[in-house]
Amino acid sequence: xxxxxxxxxxxLRKSESILRLFTETDVPVRCLxxxxxIVDGVGVAEELPLGGGMWRYSVDQLPAQAARxxxxxxEGVMLFGVPEVKGxxxxxxxxxxxxxxxxxLKADIHGSKLTIFADVCLCSYTPDGHCGVWHDGPxxxxxxxxxxxxxxxxxxxxxxxxxxxAGVDIVSPSDMMDGRISxxxxxxxxxxxxxxxxxxxxxKMASAFYGPFRLAADSAPQxxxxxxxxxxxxxxxxxxxxxxxxxxxxxxxxxxxxxxxNLDLIRECRDRWDLPIVAYQVSGEYxxxxxxxxxxxxxxxxxxxxxxxxxxxxGADLVITYLADDxxxxxx
Ligand code: PBG
Numbered sequence: 001x002x003x004x005x006x007x008x009x010x011x012l013r014k015s016e017s018i019l020r021l022f023t024e025t026d027v028p029v030r031c032l033x034x035x036x037x038i039v040d041g042v043g044v045a046e047e048l049p050l051g052g053g054m055w056r057y058s059v060d061q062l063p064a065q066a067a068r069x070x071x072x073x074x075e076g077v078m079l080f081g082v083p084e085v086k087g088x089x090x091x092x093x094x095x096x097x098x099x100x101x102x103x104x105l106k107a108d109i110h111g112s113k114l115t116i117f118a119d120v121c122l123c124s125y126t127p128d129g130h131c132g133v134w135h136d137g138p139x140x141x142x143x144x145x146x147x148x149x150x151x152x153x154x155x156x157x158x159x160x161x162x163x164x165x166a167g168v169d170i171v172s173p174s175d176m177m178d179g180r181i182s183x184x185x186x187x188x189x190x191x192x193x194x195x196x197x198x199x200x201x202x203x204k205m206a207s208a209f210y211g212p213f214r215l216a217a218d219s220a221p222q223x224x225x226x227x228x229x230x231x232x233x234x235x236x237x238x239x240x241x242x243x244x245x246x247x248x249x250x251x252x253x254x255x256x257x258x259x260x261x262n263l264d265l266i267r268e269c270r271d272r273w274d275l276p277i278v279a280y281q282v283s284g285e286y287x288x289x290x291x292x293x294x295x296x297x298x299x300x301x302x303x304x305x306x307x308x309x310x311x312x313x314x315g316a317d318l319v320i321t322y323l324a325d326d327x328x329x330x331x332x
Contacts, residue, residue, distance in 0.1 A: 024313070025309050025312050025313045026312070027305070027308045027309055027312050027319075028073075029072065029073035029074070029324075029327055029328070030073060030074075030075045031312070031316075031317065031318050031319055032074065032308075032318075032319055032321055032323065032324040032327055033074070033075075033076045033077060033078050033117065033278075033318055033319065033320045033321070033324065034055075034069065034074060034077055034078065034320075034321070034322070034324035034325060035054070035055075035077075035078045035080065035320060035321075035322060036055060036056075036057055036062075036065065036077055036078070036079055036080070036101075037054065037055065037056040037057070037080050037082050037216055037217065038056070038057060038058075038059065038079055038080065038081050038082065038097040038098055038100075038101045039056045039057065039058055039082050039083075039084070039097070040058065040083060040084045040097065041058045041084075042058050042060050043058060043060065043061070044056060044057060044058035044061065045057050045058075045061040045064070045065070048212075048215075048216050050212045050215055050216060050283075050287070052286070052287075052290045052322075053283070053286040053287070053290060053322030053323065053325070053326075054212060054213070054216050054283060054286075054322060055325065056082065056216070059097070059100045059101050059104050060104075062101055062104045062105055062108065062111060063104065063105075063108040063109075063110065063111060066105055066108055066110040066111035066113075066114055067110040068328070069110075069114060069324075069328070070110045070113060070114065071328070072324070072325075072327065072328025072329075073327075073328065074114065074324060074328070075114065075115055076114060076115035076116070076117055076169075076170075076318075077105075077114050077115075077116060077117065078117040078118070078119065078172070078320050079098050079101055079102070079116060079117065079118045079119065079168075080098070080118075080119045080124060080217060081096060081097035081098040081101075081119075081124060081125070082097070082124050082216070082217050082218065083096070083097055083124075083125065086125060086126065086127045086218075087125065087127070088122060088125055088126050088127075088133075088155070090125045091122050091125040091126075091155065091159050092155065092158045092159050092162050093162070094162050094165065094166065096162075098118050098119075098163060098166070098168070099162060099163060099165075099166035100166075102116050102118065102163065102166040102167040102168045103166055103167055105167070106167040115169045115170060116167065116168050116169045116170070117168070117169070117170045117171075117172050117199060117320075118163045118168040118170070118171060118172060119172055119174055120156050120159050120160050120163065120171050120172055120173040120174065120175070120184070121156070121173065121174040121175045122152070122155065122156070122159075122175065123175075123217070123219040123221075124217040124218070124219045127222070128221065128222045128223060129214075129218075129219050129220050129221040129222050130147050130221055130224075130226075131147065131152070131174070131175040131176065131177075131226065131229060131230075132147040132148065132149070132151070132152030132155075132156075132175055132177055132229065133147065133148050133151040133152045133155060134146075134147055134148070135147070135148040135151070145223075145224070146228065147177075147228060147229055149177050149178055149179070150179075152175060152177045152180075153177050153178075153179055153180040153183040153184070154183070156173055156175055156177065156180055156183070156184060157180075157183050157184045157186075157187035157188075158187070160173070160184045160187060160188060160196075161187050161188060161191045161193065164188055164191070164193040164196040165191070165193070168196070169196065169197060170196070170197040170198070170199050170252075170253075171184065171188070171196060171197070171198055171199070172198075172199040172200075172201065172255065173198070173200060173201060174201040174204060174255075174257075175201075175229065176201065176204050176226075176229040176230050176231070177229060178245075179249070181198060181200050181245075181246045181249035181250055181251050182249040182250060184198060185198060185249065185250040197252040197253070198250065198251050198252050198253075199251070199252065199253045199254075199255055199278055200246040200249075200251035200253070200254060200255060201255045201257060201280075202239075202242050202243040202245075202246040202247075202251065202254040202255060202256065202269075203231060203239040203242050203243055203254075203256045203257070203262065203265055203269075204230050204231060204255070204256075204257045205230060205231050205232070205233040205257065205258065205261070205262065206225065206226045206227045206230035206231060206232065206233065207230070207233060207257075207258050207261070207282065207284070208284065209258045209261065209282045209283070209284030209285055209288075210258075210282055210283060210284060211283065211284050211287070212283035212284060212286075212287050213282065213283035213284075216283070233261065233262075236264070236265065236268075239262075239265050240268065240272075243265075243269055243272075243273070247273055247275060251275065252275070252276070253275055253276040253277065253278055253317075253318075254269055254273065254275050254276070254277050254278070255277075255278040255279070255280055255320075256269060256277065256278070256279055256280070256316075257279070257280035257282060258280065258281070258282045258284070258285055259279040259280060259281040259282070259285060259307075259311045259316070259319065260281065260285050260307060260310070260311070262279075263310060263311065263314040264314075266279055266311065266314040266315050266316050267314045267315050269315065270314070270315025270316075271315075276317045276318070277315055277316050277317050277318075278316065278317065278318045278319075278320060279311045279314070279316035279318070279319050279320070280319075280320040280321075281307065281308075281311060281319055281320065281321040281322070281323065283322060285307065286321070286322040286323060289303050289304050289307065300326075300331070300332065301326075301331060301332040304323050304326060304332045305332050307323075308321065308323065
């Protein structure tokens with residue numbers, strides 16, 4: 001083939017129809033998983049005033065929301081519990097917010113058709129905002145205070161079993177403790193939940209892009225930061241080790257987060273492993289697009305769609321995203 005003939009790549013951009021015909025990457029609505037913050041109270045269904053995209057609901061509102069999500073084409077939802085009063089006991093409480101939410105959804109005609117993901121982490125429950133159990137004394141080679149890895153995985157396993165019993169389909173540990181996938185898998189199996197899926201936040205960075213979420217969940221660490229367990233965003237090889245560990249420990253799917261700042265890792269993970277990949281387009285990623293659009297700098301619909309296409313092109317099967325609502329409503 002001559003270079004001249006093959007170099008007319010613009011032939012493939014000749015018309016709208018040709019552009020559509022040869023589009024390589026789609027973003028079907030079934031791939032988009034919205035995030036719902038479950039809160040106390042009755043009659044709460046509101047968008048948080050934090051750049052948009054973050055919705056919180058009380059349990060009684062879930063049937064109506066499930067109907068809306070199903071009408072939009074959603075197959076799954078990701079639930080986070082945000083109790084008004086903090087306390088670690090809420091994380092494992094069988095009558096806690098997320099357990100009640102899961103039961104309400106499973107009992108509903110539309111909700112029962114949704115696959116329920118639920119976050120498994122302690123940060124929106126612990127008064128100090130850490131993702132695990134804080135230990136004040138020395139340990140882990142640190143002199144003054146640390147998040148105790150194995151004490152944390154024990155609580156997270158109890159939380160996962162409690163959620164599975166309430167009807168959660170896919171438990172999703174986002175804490176980044178070592179060994180938690182095998183500990184949680186074993187606890188689920190021992191309790192008879194062999195068919196509860198495990199979505200592991202395999203590579204989760206200590207990222208500045210979680211800002212709006214932490215305001216929504218009131219979960220910013222009260223002392224220290226998360227760099228002792230979440231990953232250094234500079235580290236690609238270490239991310240590969242995190243991912244491999246979770247594959248070997250029995251994860252059913254791998255989650256990478258944030259999405260846009262880790263497209264390379266999504267691609268590497270896609271090339272190396274055959275497990276499904278979930279990308280989490282986090283709150284700050286949404287806020288960036290929304291606020292820039294509000295300021296008149298970019299077009300919301302086009303920019304939002306471009307982010308989703310890029311994440312899919314990198315190799316993600318599913319995208320957990322605050323954009324789902326905008327897609328259902330035809331805004332993007
Ligand atoms: C809990 C958790 C966080 C997010 C998801 N799970 C916050 C954090 O790690 O600080 C952030 C999601 C978002 O920003 O949308 N560990």
